[in-house]
Amino acid sequence: MTGFVFSEKPIGIERGEGVSLYDTDDREYLDFGASYACAPVGHCHPDVVAATTEQLETLTYVQASYPNAARTALYDTLADVAPGDLDRVWLCNSGTEANEAALKFARHATGRSEIVATMQGFHGRTMGSLATTWKDEYKAGFGPLAGGVEFVPYGDGEAMREAVDAETAAVIVEPVQGEGGVNPATTAYLETVREATAEAGAAMILDEIQTGLGRTGTLWAADGHGVVPDVLTTAKGLGSGLPVGATLVREWIAAEAGDHGSTFSGGPVVSAAAGATLDAIEREGLPAHAADVGDYLVSGLCETLGDAVREVRGEGLLVGVEVKRGANPVLRDLAMEHRILALPAGRSVVRLLPPLTVECEHADRVIDALEAIVV
Numbered sequence: 341m342t343g344f345v346f347s348e349k350p351i352g353i354e355r356g357e358g359v360s361l362y363d364t365d366d367r368e369y370l371d372f373g374a375s376y377a378c379a380p381v382g383h384c385h386p387d388v389v390a391a392t393t394e395q396l397e398t399l400t401y402v403q404a405s406y407p408n409a410a411r412t413a414l415y416d417t418l419a420d421v422a423p424g425d426l427d428r429v430w431l432c433n434s435g436t437e438a439n440e441a442a443l444k445f446a447r448h449a450t451g452r453s454e455i456v457a458t459m460q461g462f463h464g465r466t467m468g469s470l471a472t473t474w475k476d477e478y479k480a481g482f483g484p485l486a487g488g489v490e491f492v493p494y495g496d497g498e499a500m501r502e503a504v505d506a507e508t509a510a511v512i513v514e515p516v517q518g519e520g521g522v523n524p525a526t527t528a529y530l531e532t533v534r535e536a537t538a539e540a541g542a543a544m545i546l547d548e549i550q551t552g553l554g555r556t557g558t559l560w561a562a563d564g565h566g567v568v569p570d571v572l573t574t575a576k577g578l579g580s581g582l583p584v585g586a587t588l589v590r591e592w593i594a595a596e597a598g599d600h601g602s603t604f605s606g607g608p609v610v611s612a613a614a615g616a617t618l619d620a621i622e623r624e625g626l627p628a629h630a631a632d633v634g635d636y637l638v639s640g641l642c643e644t645l646g647d648a649v650r651e652v653r654g655e656g657l658l659v660g661v662e663v664k665r666g667a668n669p670v671l672r673d674l675a676m677e678h679r680i681l682a683l684p685a686g687r688s689v690v691r692l693l694p695p696l697t698v699e700c701e702h703a704d705r706v707i708d709a710l711e712a713i714v715v
C-alpha cells in the first residue's frame with residue numbers, strides 16, 4: 341500500500357451496475373454517495389460505456405486546437421442546456437480546475453482581484469479554489485494561498501450586499517453547500533447575490549459541481565431558482581466518472597477571459613462520456629425523477645427518524661441527515677451492517693446523494709437502515 345492521501349475503507353470494490361457496487365466477494369452495496377456524485381446515471385450506464393468505448397477505439401486523444409466531433413458536440417450540448425446565455429464553454433479535468441478557471445476569467449474580465457466567498461463553502465483543493473474554500477483544516481500549512489478573498493455568512497443577503505463593491509471581481513457560491521453540511525440557499529438569497537454582483541459589475545460564479553446535472557430536481561439548481569449567473573461550473577458526474585469539468589460563461593467573460601489552457605482540455609473520450617451522460621439525463625427524465633424520489637426520501641426520513649436526529653434537509657437527491665452524535669459511526673454501520681455507502685458532510689451530517697436513477701424501494705432500504713441505527 342503506497343497511497344497516502346485517502347484513508348481506505350475495508351471494502352474492495354470490483355464492479356458497478358446501476359445504483360449498486362459489488363465487492364470482491366460479489367456482495368452488493370447500494371451506492372448512496374454515487375461515488376462522490378460521479379454516477380448520476382448509474383454505474384456503467386450502457387450508453388456511456390458504448391460511446392466511450394467507440395471513441396477510445398476511433399481517436400483516444402487530440403489536442404483542443406484541432407476540432408473534433410465529440411468535443412464540438414459537447415460544447416454545443418452544454419451551451420444548449422446551460423441556463424440563460426451561458427453559452428461559452430471551457431472544458432477541463434476536475435471541479436477545482438473549473439473553479440480555478442472561473443476565478444481567473446472573472447479577475448481578467450473585470451480587471452479586479454477581490455473575491456467574495458461564503459463561510460462553510462467548498463470549491464476545491466488547488467491553490468486558487470482552496471483560497472475560496474472555508475474550512476481551515478483544508479488550508480493549514482499550505483499558505484500563502486491566492487489573496488483577496490473575503491468570507492461572508494452563507495444565506496445572509498445583507499452581508500453579501502455589504503461585501504460586494506467596485507473592487508469585487510467575483511462572488512463564488514454554491515446553490516446548496518454540499519461539503520459544508522447540505523445547506524440549501526433560498527431563491528431570495530441567490531437573487532440578492534445576482535443583484536449585488538450585477539450592480540457592482542462583478543461576476544457571479546455559481547458552483548454547481550455537486551448540485552448540477554439534475555441532482556436538485558432541475559438540470560441546474562440555477563434553473564430551479566430562476567437565477568442566471570455569469571459563470572457556472574460543473575464536474576463530478578459530468579463524465580460519469582471520467583475526469584471532465586466545465587466552466588460555462590457569458591460572452592462578456594469569454595471575450596476578456598485572458599490566456600488559459602490545459603493539455604487535456606476536452607479530450608474526445610471524456611467528451612464522449614459527458615455527451616452520453618447529458619443525453620441519458622435528459623432522455624430518462626432524471627431531474628424530475630430526482631425531485632420525486634428526493635421528496636419521498638426526505639418525508640420518509642422525517643417521519644421515521646423524528647426526534648432521533650437533529651434535522652433532515654436538502655433538495656432533490658442531495659439530502660443531509662444531521663445526526664446527534666458523529667456521522668462517522670453511522671456511516672460505518674450503514675456500510676458494514678446494511679451495505680449502504682453514503683458520505684459525511686462535516687462532523688455530524690450523513691450526506692445522501694445517490695445516482696439519480698434510484699427508486700423509492702432503494703430509498704426505503706436507506707430509511708429502514710437509518711431507523712435501525714439511530715432510533
Ligand SMILES: *Cc1c(COP(=O)(O)O)cnc(C)c1O
Nearest residue numbers: 434435436462463464518549550
Ligand atoms: C467536489 C467539489 C469541488 C471540487 O471538485 P474536484 O473534482 O474534487 O476538484 C468543488 N466544488 C464543489 C461544490 C464540490 O462539491
